[in-house]
Amino acid sequence: MGEQRLVPDRLPEELTAMLGGYLSRQRWYAGKGEPASVTVQDQALVVADELVGGRLLWAVVEADGDRYQLLVGERPVTEVGEHLRGHEDALIGTAGDRAWYDAVVDSEMAIAFLHLASGGAEDASRARPLSVEQSNTSVVYDDRLILKLFRRLSGGENPDAEVTSALAATGFSHVAAPLVRWRRNGADLAFGQQFLAGGTDGWALALTSLRDLYGSASTSGPYPPGASGGDFAAEAARLGQMTAEMHLAMADAFGTSDETSHQWPGFVSVLEQQAELLVPALVPAGAGLFRRLHQVRDPGPAVRAHGDYHLGQVMRTDAGWYVLDFEGEPNRPLEERLRPTSVLKDVAGMLRSLQYAPQFVLWERADSELPVLDEAARAWQRRNCNAFLTGYYDCKGIEQVLPPTPQDREAVRVAFELDKALYELGYERAYRPDWAAIPQAALEHLLSSPAEELVAPPGKWGNEGEDDPEDDPGDAGQA
């Protein structure tokens, strides 16, 4: 594959002038509108033998207080169409006979970049970009390796690269094996992992199960989810088991502390304030719950957690479940994302996701179907939350990262469900007002149910699918 190296070089003036407009069109750009100014902080040319007929430029720029990594392809205007086919929106602009574009869409450029980032250790014959995420861009090579190019840079270690590498080093086998870690001046710039070919994210798999259930329920009336062909409970239980193993590996890799205990009273008070702010009408009914949360004696150890754990962050493969993306909630500050917390924060995140999924699919259905489907949705949520929790709590050794008593354990779990639902409500109101009803319903349930009911341990789930709707376990967030 020849030699590849970065040679300091200046970006063409015409290109630099276009970057403000380009940045403002990117999903990973944090600012609103075109930045007032763009400052190039670092710029170089990727020199690679295999690049013919084009140049690959690399840069870090600052815009409105944030730093971004750019990878720009340059080719003659007459040839660029061929390399952009299907990705015309990646074009940054043209000047004279030259055109610039986001180089990740150009297989030849993307492969040259892989060679550079891996120091020549990895090679590929094909590259394809995946859909863009909030803070990075991913390229898949030969359906074997996925390289994440960090776009918005925080400087220093990237949490995803750091945690994935640390978990893999403990022998935890449910993360995609780390293969490439490209860093400059102590900062993570790109991270490559084994590509989980044939995988499906948990969200898509849950929706498959739900469509099957709703298909049965809409024709034959109330239908126990355990009896439907697409029952998800066994998957949810295995997911719970894998989650617990992840937390034990986290404790192994990063250690534990008692930070949570010191933070607990403050955390509950913030919850109260947030509730007062977002759902003031529900706060009086929630007084009992808050009282109960204040009574928690020992919220358990603090551990480095996933931080943004939901069905979209786990991947079902032929070898079971894998966990992805340890960046944490992208809208929270980095320092907060890195802070150790209770592992039940992740558990609560998944339980919230198991409420979102059945409600999300309900939106595709006709109003006339809703009465019967709504019941099916709640039964599905109940069954799968129970299965997830059972799989989680049954994992050998998990008690060492949990609160010591079952009462405190469930109270802490409910507190994090509340925390997450409040965060969701704020987010949905700001970005997707149509969806605000989902966390709103969850908050109504959490704040108006008797506290003792909420903190009951999970119910059983069997294979017969005969869930008793009256035997309501402690899982929260039901509409």
Added chain:
Amino acid sequence: MAPGERVSGTASADVRWYQRAVFYEVLVRGFHDSNDDGSGDIQGLVGKLDYLQWLGVDCIWLLPFYQSPLRDGGYDISDYWTVLPEFGQVADVAQLVDESHRRGMRVIADLVMNHTSDQHPWFVESRQDSTNPKADWYVWSDDDQRYSQVRTIFIDTEKSNWAWDPQRGQYYWHRFFSHQPDLNYDNPDVADTMLDVVRYWLDVGLDGFRLDAVPYLFERDGTDCENLPETHAYLRRLRKEVDSLYPGKVLLAEANQWPEDVVEYFGNDDECHMCFHFPLMPRMFMSVRREQRYPITEILARTPDIPDGCSWGIFLRNHDELTLEMVTDEERDYMWSEYAKDPRMKRNIGIGRRLAPLVDNDRRVAELLHSLLFSLPGSPVLYYGDEIGMGDNIYLGDRDGVRTPMQWAPDRNAGFSRADFAQLYLPPLMDPVYGYQAVNVEAQMRNPSSLLHWMRRMLEVRAQHPVFGTGSMEVVSTDNPSVLAYVRSSLPAGEGGAHGTTDEAELRADHVLCVGNLSRFAQPAQLPLQRWQGMMPIELTGRVPFPPIGELPYFVTLAPYGFYWFGLVRRATSSTGG
């Protein structure tokens, strides 16, 4: 074999025929009755060979036809050298083989090596006392405590693998029913005699054997007595004998184990040529119920590579129950609750149902499952009657529910026999949905849109593409869990389709893309086919060209339970740009 016969003409050149063959399992008793005695026979089968040839069958697999008291469907052999009189004689078997070869088909038969009937003269002699010449031909013990780690297979009827024989005053060993004592392969006379049996039937003309219950031949203290090294050594000896004296014959092992254990029976292509892949079958059904591909792709990922000359035998249903030994307990409960709502349908650790009732008689599901059966790696094995969607009778005892007479015509006794109805070995199905008035060969032959014609067409397409039998397989990943897509390729994975190659092997290569929708709802799928960029998918049953594969993921939509087989061909005016 006489010169001019179609099979013998190619046999020497094509010793690996079984890798591309479609097998068809026949219950001689249930197929066709030539002498009006109410029971099917070998001459009856000879009379139906034209039908099997028309259907596209390459190899007929006969269930046991040897002399037997028939307490276990003929798997309790009481004389290896003779044919059950009601089926015919050895000369009839020879004629069946000749007539099949003339039509380009082969014939293999079940051979039970592990045990005999308790009425076999060897056992009758062996049980008399402990000093007779056959005294050591079976496994005898003074107590019933040896080999205590061995599981009991027929848990419904047998409490122990030891049975007391009052005549000899000792216990004898049996892995299956107590009337089926296990032969003692540590006795060289037994080991040699069974090779004589094999040579005898290959001399009659059979093209091979399906070896019943092979993991259990030997017993050793402190083991589970399955898959022992001694058993493998004996199979190597058998294989060497067959390959040197009778090239082009096949040994097909029945070993109901996990694939990683079953591969041991291929050895280094020096044990069995073929083995059944048991766990794939229940998982195909499970995938359709779950509407997702993971039950299938998981087991394929767990299936090790096998030696080049070897092949898996894959099937949807056979004469035994839907075997659930190879699924986890949780999945087994699930399969039971899904497919065997009536407890009578549960037998041993499985479900005794035919394909059509298992899928609620949904032809779309039956077609989807067959499209998988015909395109996944391995040689497909059809069970007689499934090609017309026959049903079952769960009220018949034991495993007879799926062994009712083949339904040839809407006439008396389903066209199976001209005997009195009361004389039939089992009553044909007569219910309004699956009965012979509704489901029979004659009616489906006349109807071009019948399941039977669909099967024939698919087998025809399959035969045009040897890659289905011998090609590599690569799963194509797609975000939609309800869609299963894979490419069968005559080039090893990783070498096919690399664009710009004009290598001669590449030009002759055959690639088939199979896409199936496991859901009852229509589904979209985006397939990352960039590796095949520039090639054009041609739908194989209708030769309809689809848009060429470009740089973006290839988009297909699938009807409920829909599937496609696409041949990937290089366009005449292919662009190499990109």
